Structure formats: structure tokens, C-alpha cells
Amino acid sequence: MKTIQRLSLTVAATALLSGCGGSSFISTPVENIDSSPLKVSELTEREKQTWGHLDLVKDTIPGMSVEKAYEELLKNKKGASVIVAVIDSGIDIDHEDLNDVLWTNEDEIPGNGIDDDKNGYVDDVHGWNFLGDGYDEQLELTRIVAKGDTSNPQYAAAKAEYDEEFQTWNDRKMRYEQIYAQLKSADETFTKHFGKADYTKEEINAIGATTDEDLNKAVQMAKFMFSNGLDSLQDAKEEINSGLEHFAERLNYNLNLNFNGRVTGDNPDDMSTKYYGNGNVKPVKKSESHGTHVAGIIAAERGNGKGVDGVANNVKIMSLRAVPNGDEYDKDIALAIRYAVDNGAKVINGSFGKSYSPHSDWVREAIKYAADNDVIFVHAAGNESKDVDVKPNFPDDNVNYVEVANNYIRVGALEPKYGSGLLASFSNYGKKNVDVFAPGAKIYSTTPENEYDTKGGTSMAAPAVAGVAALIRSYFPDLSAGQVKQIILDSGLALNLKVVVAGDTNDVRPFSELTTSGRIVNAYNALIMAAKESSAK
Numbered sequence: 001m002k003t004i005q006r007l008s009l010t011v012a013a014t015a016l017l018s019g020c021g022g023s024s025f026i027s028t029p030v031e032n033i034d035s036s037p038l039k040v041s042e043l044t045e046r047e048k049q050t051w052g053h054l055d056l057v058k059d060t061i062p063g064m065s066v067e068k069a070y071e072e073l074l075k076n077k078k079g080a081s082v083i084v085a086v087i088d089s090g091i092d093i094d095h096e097d098l099n100d101v102l103w104t105n106e107d108e109i110p111g112n113g114i115d116d117d118k119n120g121y122v123d124d125v126h127g128w129n130f131l132g133d134g135y136d137e138q139l140e141l142t143r144i145v146a147k148g149d150t151s152n153p154q155y156a157a158a159k160a161e162y163d164e165e166f167q168t169w170n171d172r173k174m175r176y177e178q179i180y181a182q183l184k185s186a187d188e189t190f191t192k193h194f195g196k197a198d199y200t201k202e203e204i205n206a207i208g209a210t211t212d213e214d215l216n217k218a219v220q221m222a223k224f225m226f227s228n229g230l231d232s233l234q235d236a237k238e239e240i241n242s243g244l245e246h247f248a249e250r251l252n253y254n255l256n257l258n259f260n261g262r263v264t265g266d267n268p269d270d271m272s273t274k275y276y277g278n279g280n281v282k283p284v285k286k287s288e289s290h291g292t293h294v295a296g297i298i299a300a301e302r303g304n305g306k307g308v309d310g311v312a313n314n315v316k317i318m319s320l321r322a323v324p325n326g327d328e329y330d331k332d333i334a335l336a337i338r339y340a341v342d343n344g345a346k347v348i349n350g351s352f353g354k355s356y357s358p359h360s361d362w363v364r365e366a367i368k369y370a371a372d373n374d375v376i377f378v379h380a381a382g383n384e385s386k387d388v389d390v391k392p393n394f395p396d397d398n399v400n401y402v403e404v405a406n407n408y409i410r411v412g413a414l415e416p417k418y419g420s421g422l423l424a425s426f427s428n429y430g431k432k433n434v435d436v437f438a439p440g441a442k443i444y445s446t447t448p449e450n451e452y453d454t455k456g457g458t459s460m461a462a463p464a465v466a467g468v469a470a471l472i473r474s475y476f477p478d479l480s481a482g483q484v485k486q487i488i489l490d491s492g493l494a495l496n497l498k499v500v501v502a503g504d505t506n507d508v509r510p511f512s513e514l515t516t517s518g519r520i521v522n523a524y525n526a527l528i529m530a531a532k533e534s535s536a537k
Contacts, residue, residue: 413440
């Protein structure tokens with residue numbers, strides 16, 4: 001597909017005026033943009049909270065030109081409503097920025113305990129919860145090792161990785177326990193020295209030379225914590241304690257061979273039992289915030305003066321709770337995809353993934369089912385800083401690089417700074433298996449109980465792209481899922497610059513070698529290209 005050229009009002013752009021009804025289609029750069037100036041000043045608070053929507057040329061920030069699209073292309077235009085399914089952890093459907101953009105199953109009477117629409121799911125008003133009351137779960141590699149089936153071709157690799165992971169997390173836990181003990185001792189020493197518990201950073205820094213060995217150790221510990229951005233030993237203890245809680249979760253649940261978090265009563269290795277779980281799509285605890293954050297990136301209500309604006313207007317979010325605190329089950333994901341398709345979703349976001357997938361065929365078949373029914377599936381590339389052409393990340397849409405469907409988009413994550421540090425250090429990449437990159441680091445969005453927070457991951461990049469897909473499907477509903485995918489890939493900004501890979505400054509490569517398209521997603525260009533494609537029909 002022909003790309004739109006740099007910064008000029010091209011013949012192609014002019015032809016789009018009738019397609020969208022606009023009068024000011026000026027393209028943003030798609031190629032040869034490496035002369036764009038680097039932003040040297042610190043981002044403002046507003047820029048930090050909205051950077052994914054900003055424009056590379058206007059703002060010198062590598063966002064998706066979302067605001068420019070609304071201002072110049074979509075102003076005073078009415079699009080069709082699009083259902084976007086979010087397969088994730090629970091979503092706080094009562095959130096002030098999400099409660100007016102929810103999908104509602106009009107054929108279901110809430111709370112009557114009856115399957116009114118006879119789809120097999122009782123009281124599925126805003127989606128479905130495939131986890132029931134479950135939350136903590138094992139990693140998939142832990143499940144494989146726990147089964148002990150050495151004939152499984154994945155067993156040897158899973159066992160080796162499990163042993164390494166367990167040792168790594170156990171060592172981290174032991175180190176943090178030692179640090180916490182030292183912090184506690186330092187706190188007691190300072191309390192005794194100052195005769196009070198509410199001593200300050202300034203008072204510690206004012207301590208001069210002393211022969212008190214315990215006090216010297218306490219000062220060294222405190223100054224080490226201060227050098228790492230912590231302003232008090234209390235803050236340091238809270239930080240370390242938070243890490244200990246995370247390590248405990250990892251060891252007690254994710255890597256515990258004897259733990260079983262499945263509470264739905266079904267067999268996750270048997271696809272014949274499908275109607276388990278319940279209709280409560282909300283998080284089981286406030287800390288289960290991932291799904292709420294993802295939903296806000298896609299569709300937080302625009303222009304209501306609250307929190308954030310989602311990428312897409314005209315969206316109804318369908319909540320499908322299928323991602324626990326651990327690895328998701330293939331069965332849950334496959335059924336969630338099929339539920340989304342059968343209940344009208346046109347875009348599905350999957351901000352999850354894992355390195356082992358015993359029933360990857362079930363999920364691939366579901367992705368193919370979505371493609372056959374004209375539904376786009378957007379998937380996060382993963383956060384292991386790995387090349388997914390070498391180390392697999394599931395779900396995927398191919399067998400030995402042969403695609404089974406044309407509706408799957410895999411997304412890597414960008415940082416909010418154009419230049420060599422553009423690629424988020426945590427992001428997976430792959431010339432064959434990662435389609436595009438989008439804003440994913442330091443993303444501000446909705447979290448449970450009417451709150452907002454900044455999170456990072458390819459989990460945040462995927463919904464940004466799902467939002468762009470929803471925009472195209474809203475304003476150009478005649479375009480197929482395959483066409484929308486190709487438009488998103490072809491209309492992005494093609495970069496020729498070199499970037500640091502996986503945070504390793506010794507590993508610097510051309511950006512074009514890290515993704516199939518060699519592009520970063522741009523909503524403005526995508527809508528222009530969609531208008532051209534639509535008008536040609």
C-alpha cells in the first residue's frame with residue numbers, strides 16, 4: 001500500500017476530503033523523519049499523562065497523533081459504535097471514566113439467575129468472568145513441571161527454566177530480607193541516637209565523624225537509600241517490604257509446584273466443559289488493576305473533564321476476566337475470544353502472554369474464528385526484552401511463521417522520548433513476529449476505585465493500537481479486519497534511526513530490524529489511509 005509522504009498536502013491526502021468530509025488533511029511524516037529534533041526538556045505533567053496521544057512533529061514526542069486526528073480529521077463527525085473486548089484481569093466497571101462506555105448485553109436481565117439470551121452464560125450483562133473467584137495462579141512452566149510428564153516435549157525446557165526462575169526469585173527474596181533487617185537496625189539506631197522516631201533526612205546528613213560503629217553503619221545505609229531516590233528510612237522500608245510481598249507471591253503461587261488456584265470446578269485441559277465462571281467481571285481486589293488500566297487506554301470517556309481520555313470514542317468495552325495473577329489458561333483465552341466474537345465485538349485486546357502454551361492450537365483456532373468473523377485481535381508482544389522470533393510468546397497466529405489468520409497484530413512498546421532510547425528496555429521485539437510499536441512505557445490511565453496511575457509494559461502498547469483499530473472501524477465500518485490491520489501497519493511512521501535494544505547500550509540496531517513493518521503506529525495517518533481505502537470501494 002502506498003505510503004503518505006512527508007509534511008506536504010499531497011494529491012492522495014486531497015483526495016481524502018470527500019472520504020472523511022474534512023478540509024484540512026495534512027499528513028504527518030511516514031518516512032525519512034529521522035531529522036526530527038530531539039526533545040531535551042523535561043516533559044510537563046500534561047505531556048507525561050498524554051504523551052501517547054501527542055505528535056512527533058508538533059510535540060517532538062513519539063505519540064500516535066491522536067489529538068491531531070480528533071482536531072483535524074474527526075471534528076464534528078459521527079462514527080458508528082464499536083464493541084471492543086478486553087480479555088484481561090477484572091475491570092472496575094463502576095469507574096467514573098469507564099461506567100458510561102460499557103458494553104451491555106441487552107438480551108440479559110441482570111441478577112435474575114437465568115440465562116435469558118440462552119448463550120450458556122448466566123447474567124453475562126457486561127461480559128464474563130472465566131476465573132470465578134480465583135486470583136493467584138501458577139506460571140504455565142510451573143504447571144508443566146508439576147505434572148511431571150517427562151514425555152511432554154516442553155518438559156525439559158520448562159524444568160530448566162523453572163529451576164533457574166525459582167533460584168533467582170529465592171535469591172532476591174533473601175537479599176531483600178537482609179536489606180530489610182539492616183534498615184530496621186538502622187532505624188532503631190537513629191531513634192536511639194536522636195531520642196525520637198521522627199528524625200529527618202537532614203538530621204542524618206548532619207551526623208559527623210563518630211567512633212560509634214553501629215551509627216556509622218546506619219548512616220551508610222541511609223545515604224545509600226537516599227542516593228536511590230528515597231527520602232526516609234520509612235519510605236525505604238515500605239519499598240523493600242513491597243518487594244518482599246511481590247517475591248512471596250512469585251514463590252508461594254506462581255512458582256509453587258503444589259499450589260492450585262483453579263476454583264471454577266472445570267478441567268482446564270478439557271474443552272468440553274465451557275460454561276464455568278460467573279458474570280461478575282470486576283476485580284476481586286483493588287490491586288487487580290491491570291484490566292482497568294488497559295480499558296482506560298482504549299476508551300476512557302473523552303472530554304468529560306475526568307482523569308484521562310481514551311484513544312477511541314464510540315467504543316463499548318466488553319470485559320472478559322480471564323487473566324489471573326499468574327499465567328492464563330489456554331482454555332479460558334480461547335473461550336473468551338469466542339465469546340467476544342459471538343457477542344458482537346469487532347476488536348479484541350489481549351494484554352497477556354506466556355512462553356509455554358500446552359493448548360496453543362485452541363487459541364489459534366479461536367483467533368482464526370475471529371478472523372473468519374471479521375474481528376481484529378491485538379496482542380502485547382511481552383516484557384522479557386527478548387526476540388520472539390527466537391523465544392516464543394503465546395498466543396500467536398502462526399505455525400512455523402505460516403500465519404493462520406490475517407487479523408492478528410502483535411505490538412511492542414515505546415518510551416516517550418524520540419531517539420536512541422525510543423524502544424522500551426523491557427519490550428520484546430522480532431522482525432518476523434512483532435508487527436508494530438506503540439506508546440507503552442509510563443502510560444497514565446484508569447485504576448480501580450476512581451483512581452489513576454502510571455504503568456508500563458507492552459500491555460499498555462496493545463490497547464493503544466486496539467484504540468486506533470476501533471477508531472478506523474467506527475468511522476470506516478466498511479473496511480474488513482484484514483484491511484484495518486494492514487492500514488495500521490502501512491500508515492505508521494517508518495523509522496531509519498538506530499535504537500538501544502533491551503536496555504543494553506552495547507546492543508544498538510536499526511529500528512527496522514526489530515519489527516515486521518519497521519513502523520510506529522500513527523492514528524492520524526491511519527485514518528487518512530482508511531479514508532482512501534474506503535472511498536476506493
